[in-house]
Amino acid sequence: MSNKEIYIIVAVDSKNGIGKDNAMPWHFKKETQYFKEITTTVKDPSKKNMVIMGKNTWYSLPEKYRPLKDRKNVVLTRDDSLKIEGVEVYKSLGYAIASAGDDIETIFIIGGATLFKESLTHPNLTGLYITFIENSYECDTYFPEIPAKFSNKQLIKEEEENGIKFKFMLYK
Numbered sequence: 675m676s677n678k679e680i681y682i683i684v685a686v687d688s689k690n691g692i693g694k695d696n697a698m699p700w701h702f703k704k705e706t707q708y709f710k711e712i713t714t715t716v717k718d719p720s721k722k723n724m725v726i727m728g729k730n731t732w733y734s735l736p737e738k739y740r741p742l743k744d745r746k747n748v749v750l751t752r753d754d755s756l757k758i759e760g761v762e763v764y765k766s767l768g769y770a771i772a773s774a775g776d777d778i779e780t781i782f783i784i785g786g787a788t789l790f791k792e793s794l795t796h797p798n799l800t801g802l803y804i805t806f807i808e809n810s811y812e813c814d815t816y817f818p819e820i821p822a823k824f825s826n827k828q829l830i831k832e833e834e835e836n837g838i839k840f841k842f843m844l845y846k
Contacts, residue, residue: 678774680781680798682790683712684817685805685840691813692787696734699811702835708842712803713782714744721779724748726770729756731785746778750789767792787815794821801846803830808839820845 685705686692693699713723725742729751732740741747747761748770756763764770767789774781782803783793793799802824804817824845832841 678771678778678781679800680771680783680793680796681801681803682783682793682799683709683803684785684790685709685807686817687807687813688810689813690817691811691815692785692790692817693734693815694811694813696730696786698734699813700807700809700838702807702833702838702840704833704835705805705807705840708805708833709784713742713784716779718779721777722746723780723782724774724778725782725784726750726767726789727784728786728789729753731789732758732761734786745782746774748773767796771796771798787817791818794818801844804843804845806841806843808841 684692691699713725716723722745724746726748727750729749732749741760749758749761749763750765750767750770751763752765762773764773771781783789802820826846828844830842830844832839
């Protein structure tokens with residue numbers, strides 16, 4: 675098992691919505707920049723971070739951004755035939771985490787809902803980076819309830835874009 679820090683990173687609306695029709699129902703440049711900053715920043719310049727996502731999340735990323743630059747991309751699927759150039763594909767979260775070698779600093783779980791639900795019960799989950807968007811959107815996919823053990827909440831920063839406020843929080 676990995677001794678690396680493992681975080682979930684997600685943006686939710688006021689009703690905990692995270693997606694609609696396998697896409698994000700909003701687009702905020704500041705939120706996208708924050709996601710990139712958090713998931714690419716390393717303390718040790720000889721390392722990089724890993725992002726783990728489900729197959730649907732992979733396909734929801736705009737093609738021009740796949741794989742996500744400057745990060746080890748891992749896709750989870752039960753589909754044995756799925757092969758993606760430049761991406762590691764695993765059947766389970768456990769295998770994906772175990773694949774993080776010495777060159778990986780931090781692991782980020784980036785979606786979707788099924789993977790978030792499983793990750794919340796993972797014994798080595800360090801914390802959650804959650805962007806709370808102070809607006810509601812039409813969603814068909816929701817983030818699960820935050821486990822009580824993540825009671826240490828820290829406000830990282832607040833932003834506003836297009837008249838919508840959002841808060842970047844870290845739960846540990």
